[in-house]
Amino acid sequence: MKSKAAILWEPHTKWSVEEIELDPPKAGEVLLKLAASGLCHSDEHLVTGDLPFELPIIGGHEGAGVVEEVGPGVDWLAEGDHVIFGFIPACGRCPSCASGHENLCDLGMYLGAGRQISDHTARHHAGGTDLGLMCLLGTFSERTVVNEASCIKVDPDVALDKACLLGCGVVTGWGSAVYAAGVKPGEDVAIIGIGGIGINAVQGARLAGARQIFAIDPVEFKRDQAIEFGATHTAASLEEAQAIIGGATAGRMANKVIMTMGVGKGDLVAGALAITAKLGRVVITNLHAASETQVTMSALDMTLMEKQVIGSLFGSANPRLDIPRLLGLYEAGQLKLDELVTRTYRLEEINHGYEDMREGRNLRGVITLS
Ligand SMILES: NC(=O)c1ccc[n+]([C@@H]2O[C@H](COP(=O)([O-])OP(=O)(O)OC[C@H]3O[C@@H](n4cnc5c(N)ncnc54)[C@H](O)[C@@H]3O)[C@@H](O)[C@H]2O)c1
Numbered sequence: 220m221k222s223k224a225a226i227l228w229e230p231h232t233k234w235s236v237e238e239i240e241l242d243p244p245k246a247g248e249v250l251l252k253l254a255a256s257g258l259c260h261s262d263e264h265l266v267t268g269d270l271p272f273e274l275p276i277i278g279g280h281e282g283a284g285v286v287e288e289v290g291p292g293v294d295w296l297a298e299g300d301h302v303i304f305g306f307i308p309a310c311g312r313c314p315s316c317a318s319g320h321e322n323l324c325d326l327g328m329y330l331g332a333g334r335q336i337s338d339h340t341a342r343h344h345a346g347g348t349d350l351g352l353m354c355l356l357g358t359f360s361e362r363t364v365v366n367e368a369s370c371i372k373v374d375p376d377v378a379l380d381k382a383c384l385l386g387c388g389v390v391t392g393w394g395s396a397v398y399a400a401g402v403k404p405g406e407d408v409a410i411i412g413i414g415g416i417g418i419n420a421v422q423g424a425r426l427a428g429a430r431q432i433f434a435i436d437p438v439e440f441k442r443d444q445a446i447e448f449g450a451t452h453t454a455a456s457l458e459e460a461q462a463i464i465g466g467a468t469a470g471r472m473a474n475k476v477i478m479t480m481g482v483g484k485g486d487l488v489a490g491a492l493a494i495t496a497k498l499g500r501v502v503i504t505n506l507h508a509a510s511e512t513q514v515t516m517s518a519l520d521m522t523l524m525e526k527q528v529i530g531s532l533f534g535s536a537n538p539r540l541d542i543p544r545l546l547g548l549y550e551a552g553q554l555k556l557d558e559l560v561t562r563t564y565r566l567e568e569i570n571h572g573y574e575d576m577r578e579g580r581n582l583r584g585v586i587t588l589s
C-alpha cells in the first residue's frame with residue numbers, strides 16, 4: 220500500500236516527506252496507522268551524523284498508533300488495538316529481558332541496520348530503494364510495519380497524541396532519575412538540559428521525593444517550564460549552577476546529576492562531577508557523537524569522594540512495565556503529559572518542528588498524523 224513518510228537520504232540534509240510503498244506485515248509483524256510522533260533529539264543525531272545509522276531511513280521513534288493488520292503468529296494484538304511503541308524492542312525471552320532489563324533487550328542489536336528483525340529485509344520502499352527505520356519503527360510516517368516486540372498495548376481510551384511521548388522521552392527522563400540515578404527521598408538532584416528528556420527527569424526526581432531539584436539550561440523558557448514541573452532552582456550554565464547548588468546544599472552539592480543536553484560533550488563531564496556530592500552519581504543519558512571518545516574528568520575526584528559516572532538507555536526501564544505504570548500516574552494526576560507538548564505539526568512541517576527544537580522553543584514538538 221501507499222503511505223507518506225519523512226525520509227533522511229543523506230546526513231546534513233532536510234527530512235524529505237514523500238510517498239512510500241509499504242509491504243504487508245510478515246510473521247511476527249504488525250501494520251499500524253500512526254496517531255502521533257514526538258520530535259526527539261535522537262533523530263536529529265541522524266541528520267548531524269552523530270548517530271551513524273544506515274541511510275536512507277524513515278525517522279521517528281517516539282510514536283503511538285492503532286493496529287490495522289497483524290502478520291501470521293501475532294495472537295495478542297488485533298485490528299483496532301491501541302499501541303505505544305517502545306524505541307527498543309523487548310522480546311521477553313533474552314537474558315536482559317528475563318532479568319528485568321528490557322531496555323537492553325538483545326534485539327537492540329538490529330537498531331543500527333534498521334531492517335525488520337524477522338528476516339533483515341525492508342517493508343518500506345521509495346522509488347525502488349529499501350528504507351531503514353529509526354529504532355525499527357519509523358514513526359514519521361502515516362503507516363508503518365514493525366515487529367510485535369516493539370509494541371505495547373494500551374487501553375483504547377488513552378489519548379495517543381500525548382501518550383506517544385511515553386515511547387521515549389517520558390520513560391527515558393523519568394527512569395534516568397528514578398532507576399538510573401536511584402533518587403531517594405530528601406536527595407538533591409541536578410538536571411543538565413531541559414528538553415523532552417530533562418523535563419521528565421525533573422518529574423522523576425520530584426516523584427522520587429527529591430528535596431531540591433536544580434534545572435540547568437541556557438534557555439529561559441526551559442528554566443521557567445522546569446519550575447512548573449517541580450524544579451526548585453534554575454541556572455543558565457554549569458558555572459552558575461555550581462554557586463547556586465553550593466549555596467543551597469551547604470557546599471555538599473547534588474547527590475544525583477543527570478545529563479540530558481541535546482548533544483553530550485566529553486569536556487562537560489568534569490563540570491557535572493564538580494556539582495556532584497560525595498558518594499554522588501552522574502547519569503549520562505544524553506547521546507554523545509559516536510566519534511567522540513575523549514571525556515574530561517578528574518579520576519582522583521572520583522576516588523577520593525567515591526563518585527560514580529554511569530550511562531542510561533531508555534531510562535534503565537522496562538517499557539512493558541513502566542509505560543502502563545506512567546500512564547497510571549498520569550491518570551492519577553501525578554505525572555504531567557499534556558503540558559509536555561508545546562506545539563503540534565503536520566508531517567510536512569517536520570523541518571520547521573526540528574528548527575523549533577534547535578532554537579529551544581519547545582519542550583516537545585509533536586507531529587499529528589491522524
Ligand atoms: N539514553 C537514552 O535512552 C536517550 C533517549 C532519548 C534521547 N536521548 C538523548 O537525550 C538528549 C536530550 O534529548 P531531548 O530530546 O531532550 O533534546 P532537546 O533538544 O529537546 O533538549 C536539550 C536541551 O539541552 C539544553 N542544552 C544544550 N546545551 C546545554 C548546556 N551546555 N547546558 C545545559 N543545557 C544545555 C538545550 O537548551 C535544550 O533545552 C539527546 O542527546 C538525545 O539524543 C537519550
Ligand SMILES: [Zn+2]
Nearest residue numbers: 259261387388
Ligand atoms: Zn528519543
Ligand SMILES: [Zn+2]
Nearest residue numbers: 310313316324
Ligand atoms: Zn529481550
